Amino acid sequence: MNVAELRVDEELILRMSGAGPRYTSYPTVPEWHEFGDADARAALVRASTKPDEPLCVYVHLPFCARMCLFCGCTVEITRRQGKVDSYLAAIEKEVAMTCELLGSRRKVAQIHWGGGTPTHLKPDELRRLYGILSRHLDVQPGAEISIEVHPHVTTFEQIDTLVDLGFNRVSMGVQDLDPHVQEVIHRDQTTEETEALVAHCRKRGIGGINLDLMYGLPEQTEATFAATLRTIARIQPDRLAVYGYAHVPWLKRHQTALERYRLPTAPERARLFFVAIEELSKSGYEVIGLDHFARRSDALWRALEDGTLHRNFMGYTTHPAEEMLAFGMSSIGDFGGAFVQNNHDTRSYEAAIHAGKFSAMKGLVRSAEDDLRRAAIQSLMCAMHLDLDELEAQTGRRDLATHFARELEELRPLEEQGFCELRGRRVDVTPRGRLFLRHLAMVFDEYLRKKKADRPRFSKTI
Ligand code: SF4
Incomplete structure (x- = not known):
């Protein structure tokens, strides 16, 4: 390009x-309406009529040790380990209830763990979660198994555990490598940490590395962002997503703290995105679609070329499963002709599941x-x-x-x-x-x- x-x-x-x-x-999502346990059950019963269809599986792990001020995800800031334990107990029950209604051991073509910071979980907790899924579902050979990791908190031991479990794609949040921008947004992640983690993932045979960047952050300039992009080009991820920062303090109150800094104006945001396109094109990346870029050697580019690209809640993918099961607070499933979203509050989610009910809160049956x-x-x-x-x-x-x-x-x-x-x-x-x-x-x-x-x-x- x-x-x-x-x-x-x-x-x-x-x-x-x-x-x-x-x-x-x-x-x-804004078109969806109130949903509940009965709606989720009805959708699962409809999904059970296609026992041979492979599925995608998403698990939401909301825990983070510290709040990044730009964050737009559904997170829970905690350092208490008991939290993870009770959350995994709820996931275990939710998976069992779901698979019982599906009625057969279903094939899985793609698994993704997102968050939050999934590597907030210790190695034995990562193993426990994978065990919960594989006890009830049949992960297919060649399935894409991916996870979002935060380089500052992810250890080589965690990566080794993930490799042993079969994870083959890792997505790392980077956003911006400039020290001043990082300080402003409360992101504490050196270039060396990111490089070392990418190198370790590659050494351990993880074939797919995605990095996420963000433009439009406070104090970002064309020069600082171009420098970040040049460093990223040296690291050579297979795929990159370059998202625009969405400043929505009425939804994410912690973002208000960023208002004391200079937020790029609309023309500056446009210029920053253009800088990203310019730098990435010089470094050999192709536009996949929207804000996603990939190297020509990556499966996403090949899927675009041969018309087999797919898109679901996890974004672009090469894995053609029509339906998606989703576990954990705030997660969104797509099965039985309906979208089903769980409650955004960890406590309410766990309470519903332990009472034997799905915590569906919002959804829509498609016409x-x-x-x-x-x-x-x-x-x-x-x-x-x-x-x-x-x-x-x-x-x-x-x-x-x-x-x-x-x-x-x-x-x-x-x-x-x-x-x-x-x-x-x-x-x-x-x-x-x-x-x-x-x-x-x-x-x-x-x-x-x-x-x-x-x-x-x-x-x-x-
Ligand atoms: S680590 Fe990721 S999910 Fe957690 S607060 Fe920071 S940006 Fe949000």
């Missing part, structure tokens, strides 16, 4: 920087129209095209040119921007359009259409 080929500049990035969903789900639009959005974001003939074959419908006539018309201005090419019943996303996939997807979001005036809950698209 090179920037000239993408024909992208900071002015374009700024112009496209309105609010918009990331479409890890459609319909998106046929939701599934159709979801398939259109998935196709644009993963296959980088939308072919109405393909979609008709997939859904059994025969009227999609009429059904989506308004959407195809609304894509015209985006075609003029160079984000896509319309040819009759087919839309192709251009390399430039891969950076602005949300805008193409938003055209097919009928909930968004109905409430265009109200957007405060979405993060910035850049």
Whole structure:
């Protein structure tokens, strides 16, 4: 990839920087409503009718030792070890209740542990959690087994334990390596720590290393961020995600502490993201989609090239499991035609599970129209095209040119921007359009259409 080929500049990035969903789900979370134990059970019973379908499994581990001030995740700050013990007991029960309703030992194609800081767990706790999953589920040979780790708190012993358990992908939060930016955001992580952990993971045979960076942080400048990107290029992760910092102190009160520092303005944010694209292109990274980049040697790039890329709550993936089980507080599952999200509060989550009930709090059973639009959005974001003939074959419908006539018309201005090419019943996303996939997807979001005036809950698209 090179920037000239993408024909992208900071002015374009700024112009496209309105609010918009990331479409890890459609319909998106703000459209979901109250859900409960009975809804979760009903969805699992529906999911049990497809016993041969492989599944993805997500486990949310919310514990962190210290709060990073930019954090937008659902976390619990604690140093008390008893917390992990009682949480794992609840996960054990939740997994058993779920698998009992599924009725058969299901195959698993992908496992991801996110957080929080999953490596807040000690080696024996990591083993205990993996044992809980493997007792009830059949992890397939070749499954992707991944975990998020914080380099400052992760030991080589923990990595060795994960390797023994079969983990083959590690995702590390880095955000920014500049010491002043780190001090401001309460991130305490030296370049040496990150490099040493990456080297150890590679030495132990972990084939996939993802690093996450963040732009738009307080006190970040083009020069400091470019320096971070050059160091990252030296470390050579296989994949990179470069997320925009979402300043939402009304949702995350700890972010208020960042307001005493200089937050980049919208044009500065655009410039910072452009710096990321420029530096990463010089270092041999390709745009996958949105804010994800990968080396040409990485499976994600190959999946993009051969049209087998997928997307779920964990982001882009090469593993094609349709449904996802999710365990732990705040986790989101996708099974039996429904999205199901657990309670955000650890105590309420554990209490519900120990009372023999699922702690589902929010969710949505998708309609046929939701599934159709979801398939259109998935196709644009993963296959980088939308072919109405393909979609008709997939859904059994025969009227999609009429059904989506308004959407195809609304894509015209985006075609003029160079984000896509319309040819009759087919839309192709251009390399430039891969950076602005949300805008193409938003055209097919009928909930968004109905409430265009109200957007405060979405993060910035850049
Ligand atoms: S370690 Fe990660 S999850 Fe925990 S507070 Fe920091 S950014 Fe948030």
